[in-house]
């Protein structure tokens with residue numbers, strides 16, 4: 242078994258650290274921000290492979306993660322629920338993401354907003370991130386993961402004994418650590434509305450006025466949104482906020498009178514493809530696990546399982 246340092250404590254780093262510890266490795270997870278301040282904490286938490294590639298690996302990772310989340314839904318303390326919802330289509334349908342998804346069906350006309358050409362109704366995991374991430378940290382501690390607060394400037398700075406293997410899962414900040422400049426931010430602004438009793442989620446990302454989604458959690462609804470590549474600004478824009486609220490209210494009439502609770506911005510770590518590979522660097526094994534775009538939650542457990550397999554393969558003597 243190896244001594245592994247995971248750099249990153251968002252949803253990707255924490256699930257990876259947990260799975261490595263459960264596989265018997267000695268694991269340290271280093272992160273330079275509280276979990277509540279990560280991009281993962283403001284994610285809508287829907288299992289949906291959005292703005293991420295390559296599709297063949299995404300389908301495999303997503304299916305592993307969906308099954309893990311589905312099992313976790315039996316434990317209310319995890320913040321995971323299985324919820325029905327609809328993906329609205331406008332134009333030629335692209336249903337690649339439904340491969341292997343059990344139980345999905347064609348949406349009926351009365352389930353679709355005006356202008357829609359079709360849609361898919363499915364039951365998928367919806368993860369309340371401010372509940373799930375602390376739950377995940379607790380599971381890590383229970384499994385023996387050391388959670389450390391520190392910034393890693395260079396991988397060479399990590400103690401070669403404690404970090405016999407390094408996993409880079411630092412989201413958007415991973416590139417500089419491994420000399421990969423293919424990643425970039427894609428700015429996502431969301432509005433949080435009080436939940437008036439909504440259970441069904443909706444994704445209408447080709448809406449003519451701009452992307453629309455509403456993801457209902459206990460107490461609030463994460464409403465989106467935007468997806469602007471190359472934008473680093475994390476200050477919510479009040480005009481964008483007003484537009485999001487108006488669009489969502491038009492598509493989801495139940496939210497017409499819901500109180501506005503806030504506005505948030507997160508930077509999706511997008512890349513031409515997810516980086517998940519092992520290589521030898523400065524005499525030790527480095528495994529990358531970053532570039533999950535708009536689907537870090539959706540792929541989390543699947544990518545973690547592949548990291549465990551890679552570490553096992555490369556460290557078995």
Ligand SMILES: Cc1cc2nc3c(=O)[nH]c(=O)nc-3n(C[C@H](O)[C@H](O)[C@H](O)COP(=O)(O)OP(=O)(O)OC[C@H]3O[C@@H](n4cnc5c(N)ncnc54)[C@H](O)[C@@H]3O)c2cc1C
Nearest residue numbers: 250251253273281285286287393412414429507537538539
């Ligand atoms: C508005 C919005 C909505 C979204 N909705 C969804 C959704 O519904 N479903 C879905 O699957 N995905 C969604 N996403 C995408 C998802 O949030 C990301 O893909 C995911 O959070 C990436 O997780 P991560 O752990 O890689 O990165 P992060 O959450 O950014 O975590 C990075 C971690 O690395 C640490 N770190 C970085 N650099 C260093 C360093 N040098 N030293 C030490 N630590 C370091 C940070 O402290 C942090 O702990 C959404 C994103 C946005 C912006």
